[in-house]
Amino acid sequence: MTVKSESRTYLNYIGGTWVPSHTGEIEASINPANRNDVVGYIQNSALPDLDGAVQAASAAHKAWKRLAGSVRGDYLYKAAAILEKRLDEVATAMTREMGKTLPEAKGETARGVAILRYYAGEGMRSVGDVIPSTDSEALMFTTRVPLGVVGVITPWNFPVAIPLWKMAPALIYGNTVVIKPASETGVTCALLMECFEEAGLPAGVVNMVTGDGSVIGRGIAEHPGIQAITFTGSNAVGKTIGQAALARGAKYQLEMGGKNPVVVAADADLSLAVEATISGGLRSTGQKCTATSRVIVHQDVYEPFKRLLLERIGELKIGDGMERNVWMGPCANEKQHRTVLAYIRKGKEEGARLLCGGEQPQGSGYADGYYVEPTVFEEVTPEMTIAREEIFGPVLALMKAESMEQALALANDAEFGLSASIFTTNIGAMLGFIQEMDAGLVRINAESAGVELQAPFGGMKQSSSHSREQGRAAIEFFTAVKTVFVKS
Numbered sequence: 001m002t003v004k005s006e007s008r009t010y011l012n013y014i015g016g017t018w019v020p021s022h023t024g025e026i027e028a029s030i031n032p033a034n035r036n037d038v039v040g041y042i043q044n045s046a047l048p049d050l051d052g053a054v055q056a057a058s059a060a061h062k063a064w065k066r067l068a069g070s071v072r073g074d075y076l077y078k079a080a081a082i083l084e085k086r087l088d089e090v091a092t093a094m095t096r097e098m099g100k101t102l103p104e105a106k107g108e109t110a111r112g113v114a115i116l117r118y119y120a121g122e123g124m125r126s127v128g129d130v131i132p133s134t135d136s137e138a139l140m141f142t143t144r145v146p147l148g149v150v151g152v153i154t155p156w157n158f159p160v161a162i163p164l165w166k167m168a169p170a171l172i173y174g175n176t177v178v179i180k181p182a183s184e185t186g187v188t189c190a191l192l193m194e195c196f197e198e199a200g201l202p203a204g205v206v207n208m209v210t211g212d213g214s215v216i217g218r219g220i221a222e223h224p225g226i227q228a229i230t231f232t233g234s235n236a237v238g239k240t241i242g243q244a245a246l247a248r249g250a251k252y253q254l255e256m257g258g259k260n261p262v263v264v265a266a267d268a269d270l271s272l273a274v275e276a277t278i279s280g281g282l283r284s285t286g287q288k289c290t291a292t293s294r295v296i297v298h299q300d301v302y303e304p305f306k307r308l309l310l311e312r313i314g315e316l317k318i319g320d321g322m323e324r325n326v327w328m329g330p331c332a333n334e335k336q337h338r339t340v341l342a343y344i345r346k347g348k349e350e351g352a353r354l355l356c357g358g359e360q361p362q363g364s365g366y367a368d369g370y371y372v373e374p375t376v377f378e379e380v381t382p383e384m385t386i387a388r389e390e391i392f393g394p395v396l397a398l399m400k401a402e403s404m405e406q407a408l409a410l411a412n413d414a415e416f417g418l419s420a421s422i423f424t425t426n427i428g429a430m431l432g433f434i435q436e437m438d439a440g441l442v443r444i445n446a447e448s449a450g451v452e453l454q455a456p457f458g459g460m461k462q463s464s465s466h467s468r469e470q471g472r473a474a475i476e477f478f479t480a481v482k483t484v485f486v487k488s
């Protein structure tokens, strides 16, 4: 049992200063690889703290939106350089707070740097069109204006990438921000705020308030001083945020769950499909909204695929993500650990056949962490809970298909529609999948997870509020279009 001694207390970041919560309460951010390791303490805030942050963001908005886009971009370039310099420190905090392996955390932090740079460049790109007017002497064009104060509510699974892919576009288009990160990763978010502070962003342009989702998150959804809310997290919470925002006429954007399928056709490159299933399903301990969850395999290659999959999974090393050679870390927190184990129990009770895993691994290195073995079920039928609900853990459900038509029907038989992939060498099967698959991300011969920051990201069906994040698509959410008609 190693317990780190330095446990810094992180304050809220409001109006350019670090301030304690009015409550005087703090809460520990725990390392899921070793629950005795306190990564840091964050503020357990109350509504007056949120009010202060919204006031600071409102006060800063007028001057921020008047800056040239290129000037706002310069601040983001500076923040990117600082984050890059502090990459190891931020990645280490991430691994200790939520358990993903250090190489994954470093990769995500580098992605955060790239996101900041991408949106910094947006400050120099066009924001509208000239539209021919029916009046030949008039000039008609569109421009875009910021929304005001944007509330950002983020989960723990991508503690750098998700906050940045929401905050960077919000900022570059002239909005100011109040962020409430998941408490599990409040320390990592505080480090991001330090990068913005060091970059010299004017006071109040970015603000962070940590605390309970049902208090601060809900407070953001209901706050009259917040004009738009962008959220990533569970379906249940997302829906309540959407309802609260709609009720008061605020703009909202929700990115929620997935139940992502991979289809393996009879002509697939099986070793490629196996590697992608493992990476897509088990990296980050399956805690990605894009994670592969259902594996639908053509009956002709089912047995060799299964054999290879189990063989490769048997080689994966589970442990503390800070340790070299560890491939998969723990679940991010106690609640998630309980949830995953409950889904595994449900799978067994409902008659799925457990092929491997299913337990907390045994041994002294695992006793204090929230570990779950990589788990594979077969004989999973579409009505079983593990085929329908998002598990957010290292659990794969194998389903056998007699034909590609049946495989596609199974793939589409879900209330979510975020990401889906197919492994095939047949161009007709690829095109059919692209056409027929109800998912916001369709991937051919590639794993279901993994998004590129310059491309639109979002889901169909229950996976999102039907908007798109990232890339140039972000401009649609973070700005309003103004149509201008000019006549001399």
Ligand SMILES: NC(=O)C1=CN([C@@H]2O[C@H](COP(=O)(O)OP(=O)(O)OC[C@H]3O[C@@H](n4cnc5c(N)ncnc54)[C@H](O)[C@@H]3O)[C@@H](O)[C@H]2O)C=CC1
Residues within 6 Å of the ligand: 153, 154, 155, 156, 157, 180, 181, 182, 183, 211, 212, 213, 214, 215, 216, 217, 218, 219, 221, 232, 233, 234, 235, 237, 238, 240, 241, 255, 256, 257, 258, 288, 289, 336, 339, 390, 391, 392
């Ligand atoms: N789409 C995704 O990337 C994610 C999906 N999830 C799903 O959600 C499940 C539960 O994970 P949680 O951490 O409990 O997710 P969650 O949806 O409760 O938390 C996400 C964010 O919302 C905040 N929040 C919680 N209750 C709120 C409320 N009433 N109003 C406003 N904000 C609120 C949280 O504090 C956090 O910042 C996971 O098992 C997984 O299935 C979780 C995290 C990310």
Ligand SMILES: O=C(O)CCC(=O)C(=O)O
Residues within 6 Å of the ligand: 157, 158, 162, 232, 287, 288, 289, 290, 449, 450, 451
């Ligand atoms: O797959 C990715 O890189 C992003 C996944 C994601 O957005 C999420 O899990 O919330």
